[in-house]
Amino acid sequence: MMKKILISIVLTLSIFSCTNLDETIYSSIPSDKFFTTEEEFLMSAGRVYSHLLGYTHYYNIWGTITVSTDEALSPFRQFNQWDDGGVWRDLHAHTFTPAHDNILQTWTFLFTGISLCNQILYEFSQATLDFPVKESMIAEIKVMRAWFYFNAIDLFGNVPFTTDFTDVSLPQQKTRAEIFAFLEQELNENADLLVNSPADNYGRATKPFAYTILAKMYLNSEKWFGTPKWQETINACDAIINLNTLQLENDYYANFKSNNQGSKENIFVIIYDKVYANGDWSRKFRFHQLTLHWESVRTFGILDETWNGFCASQSFFNTYDLANDYRSQTWLYGLQYEASGAPLLWYGTQVNYTPLVNSLFDMSNPALHNQGVRFAKYEYENGLQGECMSNDYVVYRYADILMMKGEALVRQGNAGAAVPLFNEVRNRTGLPDYIASDLTLDEIYAERGREFAWEGSRRQDMIRFGKWTTARDFKPVEADNHTELFPIPARAMTNNGNLIQNTGYTN
Amino acid sequence: MKIHVKRKFVVILFTTIMLIGSVYSSYAQQKRTVNGKVVEAVSNAPLSGTTINVKGTNTAVISDANGNFAITAASGDVLVFYFMGYVTQEIVLTEQSQINVLLVEELNKLDDVVVIGYGTTTKKEVTGSVSSINSDDFKAGNITDPIQLLQGQIAGLNIIRPDGGDPNGSFQIQLRGVTTMRGGTSPLIVIDGVVGGDLASLSSNEIQSIDVLKDGSAAAIYGTRATNGVILITTKKATPGTSKLEFSSYLAFQTVDKKPDMLTADEFRTALAKYGMGNSADHGASTDWFDQVTQSPLTQNYELASSGGSRDLSYRAGISWTKDQGLVKKSSKESLRTRINISQMLLNDRLKLDYNATYSTAKSAYSDTYILRQAMFHNPTEPVYADENTPAQYGNYYYVGAMEYYNPVAMLEQYEDSGLRKQFTGSINASLSIIDGLKANALVSFTETSERYGHYYGKYYPIGIGNDGYAETYNNHGKYKSLETYLDYSKSFDGHKIQAIAGYSYSEQWSESYDAMNYKFDTDLFSFYNIGAGAALKDGLATLSSSKSSSKLISFFGRVMYNYQEKYLLTASIRQEGSSRFGENHKWGFFPGVSAGWRISKESFMEDVEWVNDIKLRAGFGVTGNQEIGNYQSLAILRKGSSNFYYNGRWLSTYEPGRNPNPDLRWEKKQEFNIGLDASMLNNRLNVNFDYYNRRTTDLLYTYSVPVPPNLYSSTFANVGTIDNSGIELTISGTPYVTKDFKWNITGTISHNTNKLVSFSNNIYAMDALNLGYFGDDLKIYTMRVEEGGSLGNFYGPKFLGFDGNGGATYEDLDGVAGITEADYQVIGNAYPDFIFSLQNTFTYKNFDLSFLLRGSVGNDVLNQTRVYYEGPGYLGTKNILKSSFDSDYTGGAYYSSRFIEDGSYLKLDNITLGYNFLIKSPYISKVRVYLTGQNLLTITKYKGIDPEISLSGLQPGIDYYDFYPRTKTFVLGVRVTF
Numbered sequence A: 001m002m003k004k005i006l007i008s009i010v011l012t013l014s015i016f017s018c019t020n021l022d023e024t025i026y027s028s029i030p031s032d033k034f035f036t037t038e039e040e041f042l043m044s045a046g047r048v049y050s051h052l053l054g055y056t057h058y059y060n061i062w063g064t065i066t067v068s069t070d071e072a073l074s075p076f077r078q079f080n081q082w083d084d085g086g087v088w089r090d091l092h093a094h095t096f097t098p099a100h101d102n103i104l105q106t107w108t109f110l111f112t113g114i115s116l117c118n119q120i121l122y123e124f125s126q127a128t129l130d131f132p133v134k135e136s137m138i139a140e141i142k143v144m145r146a147w148f149y150f151n152a153i154d155l156f157g158n159v160p161f162t163t164d165f166t167d168v169s170l171p172q173q174k175t176r177a178e179i180f181a182f183l184e185q186e187l188n189e190n191a192d193l194l195v196n197s198p199a200d201n202y203g204r205a206t207k208p209f210a211y212t213i214l215a216k217m218y219l220n221s222e223k224w225f226g227t228p229k230w231q232e233t234i235n236a237c238d239a240i241i242n243l244n245t246l247q248l249e250n251d252y253y254a255n256f257k258s259n260n261q262g263s264k265e266n267i268f269v270i271i272y273d274k275v276y277a278n279g280d281w282s283r284k285f286r287f288h289q290l291t292l293h294w295e296s297v298r299t300f301g302i303l304d305e306t307w308n309g310f311c312a313s314q315s316f317f318n319t320y321d322l323a324n325d326y327r328s329q330t331w332l333y334g335l336q337y338e339a340s341g342a343p344l345l346w347y348g349t350q351v352n353y354t355p356l357v358n359s360l361f362d363m364s365n366p367a368l369h370n371q372g373v374r375f376a377k378y379e380y381e382n383g384l385q386g387e388c389m390s391n392d393y394v395v396y397r398y399a400d401i402l403m404m405k406g407e408a409l410v411r412q413g414n415a416g417a418a419v420p421l422f423n424e425v426r427n428r429t430g431l432p433d434y435i436a437s438d439l440t441l442d443e444i445y446a447e448r449g450r451e452f453a454w455e456g457s458r459r460q461d462m463i464r465f466g467k468w469t470t471a472r473d474f475k476p477v478e479a480d481n482h483t484e485l486f487p488i489p490a491r492a493m494t495n496n497g498n499l500i501q502n503t504g505y506t507n
Numbered sequence B: 001m002k003i004h005v006k007r008k009f010v011v012i013l014f015t016t017i018m019l020i021g022s023v024y025s026s027y028a029q030q031k032r033t034v035n036g037k038v039v040e041a042v043s044n045a046p047l048s049g050t051t052i053n054v055k056g057t058n059t060a061v062i063s064d065a066n067g068n069f070a071i072t073a074a075s076g077d078v079l080v081f082y083f084m085g086y087v088t089q090e091i092v093l094t095e096q097s098q099i100n101v102l103l104v105e106e107l108n109k110l111d112d113v114v115v116i117g118y119g120t121t122t123k124k125e126v127t128g129s130v131s132s133i134n135s136d137d138f139k140a141g142n143i144t145d146p147i148q149l150l151q152g153q154i155a156g157l158n159i160i161r162p163d164g165g166d167p168n169g170s171f172q173i174q175l176r177g178v179t180t181m182r183g184g185t186s187p188l189i190v191i192d193g194v195v196g197g198d199l200a201s202l203s204s205n206e207i208q209s210i211d212v213l214k215d216g217s218a219a220a221i222y223g224t225r226a227t228n229g230v231i232l233i234t235t236k237k238a239t240p241g242t243s244k245l246e247f248s249s250y251l252a253f254q255t256v257d258k259k260p261d262m263l264t265a266d267e268f269r270t271a272l273a274k275y276g277m278g279n280s281a282d283h284g285a286s287t288d289w290f291d292q293v294t295q296s297p298l299t300q301n302y303e304l305a306s307s308g309g310s311r312d313l314s315y316r317a318g319i320s321w322t323k324d325q326g327l328v329k330k331s332s333k334e335s336l337r338t339r340i341n342i343s344q345m346l347l348n349d350r351l352k353l354d355y356n357a358t359y360s361t362a363k364s365a366y367s368d369t370y371i372l373r374q375a376m377f378h379n380p381t382e383p384v385y386a387d388e389n390t391p392a393q394y395g396n397y398y399y400v401g402a403m404e405y406y407n408p409v410a411m412l413e414q415y416e417d418s419g420l421r422k423q424f425t426g427s428i429n430a431s432l433s434i435i436d437g438l439k440a441n442a443l444v445s446f447t448e449t450s451e452r453y454g455h456y457y458g459k460y461y462p463i464g465i466g467n468d469g470y471a472e473t474y475n476n477h478g479k480y481k482s483l484e485t486y487l488d489y490s491k492s493f494d495g496h497k498i499q500a501i502a503g504y505s506y507s508e509q510w511s512e513s514y515d516a517m518n519y520k521f522d523t524d525l526f527s528f529y530n531i532g533a534g535a536a537l538k539d540g541l542a543t544l545s546s547s548k549s550s551s552k553l554i555s556f557f558g559r560v561m562y563n564y565q566e567k568y569l570l571t572a573s574i575r576q577e578g579s580s581r582f583g584e585n586h587k588w589g590f591f592p593g594v595s596a597g598w599r600i601s602k603e604s605f606m607e608d609v610e611w612v613n614d615i616k617l618r619a620g621f622g623v624t625g626n627q628e629i630g631n632y633q634s635l636a637i638l639r640k641g642s643s644n645f646y647y648n649g650r651w652l653s654t655y656e657p658g659r660n661p662n663p664d665l666r667w668e669k670k671q672e673f674n675i676g677l678d679a680s681m682l683n684n685r686l687n688v689n690f691d692y693y694n695r696r697t698t699d700l701l702y703t704y705s706v707p708v709p710p711n712l713y714s715s716t717f718a719n720v721g722t723i724d725n726s727g728i729e730l731t732i733s734g735t736p737y738v739t740k741d742f743k744w745n746i747t748g749t750i751s752h753n754t755n756k757l758v759s760f761s762n763n764i765y766a767m768d769a770l771n772l773g774y775f776g777d778d779l780k781i782y783t784m785r786v787e788e789g790g791s792l793g794n795f796y797g798p799k800f801l802g803f804d805g806n807g808g809a810t811y812e813d814l815d816g817v818a819g820i821t822e823a824d825y826q827v828i829g830n831a832y833p834d835f836i837f838s839l840q841n842t843f844t845y846k847n848f849d850l851s852f853l854l855r856g857s858v859g860n861d862v863l864n865q866t867r868v869y870y871e872g873p874g875y876l877g878t879k880n881i882l883k884s885s886f887d888s889d890y891t892g893g894a895y896y897s898s899r900f901i902e903d904g905s906y907l908k909l910d911n912i913t914l915g916y917n918f919l920i921k922s923p924y925i926s927k928v929r930v931y932l933t934g935q936n937l938l939t940i941t942k943y944k945g946i947d948p949e950i951s952l953s954g955l956q957p958g959i960d961y962y963d964f965y966p967r968t969k970t971f972v973l974g975v976r977v978t979f
Helices: A002-016 A038-045 A047-054 A061-067 A084-092 A101-126 A134-156 A176-191 A207-219 A221-225 A230-241 A252-256 A287-291 A326-330 A398-411 A415-429 A441-451 A458-464 A490-495 B002-014 B146-150 B216-225 B265-274 B289-293 B369-377 B408-413 B865-870 B883-887
Strands: A159-161 A172-174 A266-270 A393-397 B031-040 B051-054 B060-062 B068-074 B078-082 B089-092 B098-103 B113-115 B120-122 B130-134 B157-160 B172-175 B188-191 B207-213 B230-235 B243-256 B298-309 B313-325 B332-346 B351-365 B415-435 B438-457 B470-493 B496-519 B543-564 B568-579 B588-599 B612-626 B637-640 B645-647 B650-652 B655-657 B668-681 B686-705 B715-738 B742-759 B769-775 B781-787 B794-797 B800-803 B809-811 B826-830 B835-845 B848-858 B861-864 B901-903 B906-918 B927-941 B968-978
Touching (some): A038 A047, A038 A101, A038 A134, A038 B645, A038 B650, A038 B655, A047 B645, A061 A084, A061 A101, A061 A134, A061 A458, A084 A101, A134 A159, A134 A176, A159 A176, A172 A176, A176 A207, A176 A221, A207 A221, A207 A230, A207 A266, A207 A398, A326 A415, A326 A441, A393 A398, A398 A415, A415 A441, A490 B686, B060 B068, B078 B098, B089 B098, B113 B130, B113 B207, B146 B157, B146 B207, B146 B230, B188 B216, B216 B230, B216 B543, B216 B568, B216 B588, B265 B883, B289 B408, B369 B865, B408 B415, B568 B612, B826 B861, B861 B865
Parallel strands (some): B188 B230
Antiparallel strands (some): A159 A172, A266 A393, B031 B068, B051 B060, B051 B078, B078 B089, B130 B207, B157 B172, B243 B298, B243 B968, B313 B332, B415 B438, B543 B568, B568 B588, B588 B612, B612 B668, B637 B655, B645 B650, B686 B715, B742 B835, B769 B781, B794 B826, B835 B848, B848 B906, B861 B901, B906 B927
């Protein structure tokens, strides 16, 4: 009888026994079924640019490097607005720690960019397919990787370094100087493989972009390493100027229009487009929401809700000559009006943006809803909707090249040669021309502030000009200069035991 | 043997067979009509509805309202008297023509069948921790989902309805603590052997019994799906030889139990003056926003069930219709649930076929809890509708510009959100008796689900003004096929009893979905039924998506149950199971279970202990898994990127890796040790069940942060952590008092669980602490933290010391550095209760019955989010605040601290039912029952919010969010008629 049972068992099981557990994929692509055409390589490489959409997010790198300066703050406002767990006041008052969320987001943005480039370069290295743009595409990706690394050493100093996607070990930390040397070589080797004009490769890496990175590295070399590289700065700027592919726009604001792709001044932009380049929540260009009072939507005909948060510090706003400097229109201040010209009312009173801000964080004396002047350098398009502006965000523009070269010349003691460079930029502002004696370092610092407000340049400027640790509006003078580097995020320290934290921070 | 002897004795004692006037001497085999009456042994009350069947034939009748019956039978036939909950009696017919039978209630339920998956055992033989509940014990009321029947009934099983009185809300079920960080948390539902069933598609009227496999040794037979416990449902079947029609219906009325205690319009004006706000925020009206968006809901339910047939072919069919209105206006749920079961015996009773088919539809109109939040904090001095000052773009609604502040009535009126869900499940089970003791069983089942959801925001919906109407519709089609096949062999010899099974199981699931969104409509009239009409599609701003996925689960399993003289019991099972979801390196898992029992009362030294009827000691160990990790998570795949790449004047798509691949991805693994004791005492009038368990879940799935590079993304879905849970469960039930007319039954349960997060790091993945309980609005803070070695459910933040008298508050400063920073945060509470308990009382007096269920929880802390934000004048002006703001002189802003962590202990009168059974003397109607039920009538608690009974599942338990859907008091009037 046992035999009968056994037979039955075997029969029953063998009739039905299917043991195949492979997954059938329907709505995505198995990794080994891609990379068969040129277009497929391009569609993979293009990720490095769509990754950039995160740059302007207020919790990402733009927010980190902007709110930590005097050009922006987000005070705790009445009605419990903008407490946000203290991230904005910690950035602004330089009380950030390795646990700070924005700093983590910034780190993740940069190193995901690096890993992405490594992975794309690996895919290209595995390609058996040959196509005409392969070599220049590889150069582009290498230059983009260099830009991520440049930002990483700027913000964090010594960082983990790898260029090999197949190496799965935890990367070793390299010094700022070692990476500087790598970038110098990488950029010089690849710049010539790229096109000369940003117009020909809009929104992507070009030769002027590569040299802008180099110029910025050299400009900060003295601050970073004590080794001035003013002549190298000038040479890098000249390499761009001599291409003759760039020129200043007559109208300062032409660079920031909702339709700014025609700008001849912009060197590198992040392209936002409400249909094609409009990512998820953390990858939208939403300056309008960050800064405008919730009623200001009726000034501009914006359909999105705005959040009434970010504004400029009073001291920064005071550096403008409001009567004469065309660039002071960067800011909305004073009484506000609807598009129709009628007063812009909130609860029966007209909205009036004041430069004064009560406090950075004081629950019993919070900043009022109308305090702080608001940013309006980028055009707010009528009918704007979908939480993403269609203006392309300007990362670098030609005015910076002229002013960097000018600054290097001044620092070399050649202010006379710098005057025409600064005046070329200043011409369109309505302000009188500089003469050589005007060009003190303090003036260059202030002029850069007015020219590049909210363009991501201020942090480097404040550090290079020795202003980062000094007292300002809601921040006392700092005991040392450790905050010139951000802390390596606590999570990054936990994840990679090879890392040594920056001086002055405890995990 | 003592138990058996005793029971037989009882049976003999109470059963008398009266021979009245054996007038005729007839031929032995000649059929004649036998009359009789069935009565209850203690009360002498007639037992209507008793089935009387001539054994081995299809002849059967049912006793009428007076307990009388008439059946055709011959001398020598055996009459079987069956009435649920009573000891079944068999009587050999002699010459008599009149039989009176006393049926004895089955107090001793040791022979009750316990469903354990792929077979059954008896209560006395079961060795795992299994709890059972029979339809007789089901509570009455507005039961929208059968899972509600288990609430407060089974120790260690915590069931909460987190969405309060929302008719479309679901239930959260947690068995023996948190065992997962990211995997699924629902128990496995098995309906008549079909694994992975949907309980909501079944009416509770169709359920005969529910068995819950609690411990690892019992659940291990279900392998990778069993970690959260297994709930086995047995549906009602026909009683052969009878023909029955049951009709039941109820009406339920609901009222709000408690609503947020915000300022009225007059108080709001007082507050503006008190806090020096001027009168700019006074809009002159008096509006109760909560009343504006809520209604008094009514629920109706109607059910019909027919059953009948012969022993060879019988059927049961049921249909149930329920319309449930929600507390929030426009919300409702309409359910239609039908089922048919056909049983057939073939091949000289060797083959039994069971067909089951269920079809259910649910039509839902959803409410948006955001409306309730807006209504909660809306300024009570604002009118609902506009005056001439409101710009035309806001319709005729009163509009005040402020951040995330919307007119709740506009939200309600300009919004439509509906769903339609249809589900069909068909199964056929064939059971073939091969030789004596050997059976082959095969069950094939098929489920199809189709769902359609759609919502439409009108032109004047206050969020997204300018969208000009926004429509979205989502369709999903799911399919599930399964085969469960096994051999069952049993044999008894010389006091040994063996039962063994061996089987194979295969299941495959598919899901296809389609989603479309469009906006900028010319008119609101289309709702989402003409989605192509919106202009956003042509502008490139509409979205379309579709997807398909599938997964497979295959397993081999076996189990041996052995006992010697029903004294020493042993069960051992294995399941070797593979899932397509697991990574390449871990396709198959092994899930063993073993348990043993010792019935001490059967030992000779216990023979003289009269007051003990039965004592069994149990111990078991088992391994189970959790495979709810989603499809394709381990694979290296490319997906289409959300944004494009501008390349030489055109936009190219982008393709990106979907995730960091993880070929090691596998199930979460739980190992559980359980010891238990079951005892019956004092003539079975007192029953005690005790369990202690210790469960460790390893390989916890979570999205762990990883370094980038070398990884592409900063997180990887991986198996890393370990959680421990241990606890005790005690159930005591008894019949303290019983007389001829009166009976009192009482059941109490109590359970206690402690948990610990042992680790969430290993040599590859490292995580220090996990911040949870994020409050996104304005504060953007984490309110909870889990650390390695610490408890789950800890609230973490500054400790509130008191008010400083100047409008501020002081907090404990741990680091001595001025100001409260994260360095000053500490553990300020824990969401999990010290213990939860329930107490069920049932009183029967003649035809009346009264039962009530009390449920409670002790020692659970609740974070009151509403108070964090709205107790204090921070928002006053733009929003309304809580009345309790006046209790202190605090004038600061919203700030999280231990001030808002409250003791959430509670005692609830969950259910109280008063019923009456009419004795109907009618040839057509055999039984009528009417009942009155109150649900959630009373809550005793110190908690200041709406209700301290809130979600305890997942990693962020115990937070009373301000989006809470209020619970209601429910009054139910029901009737049940049996024809």
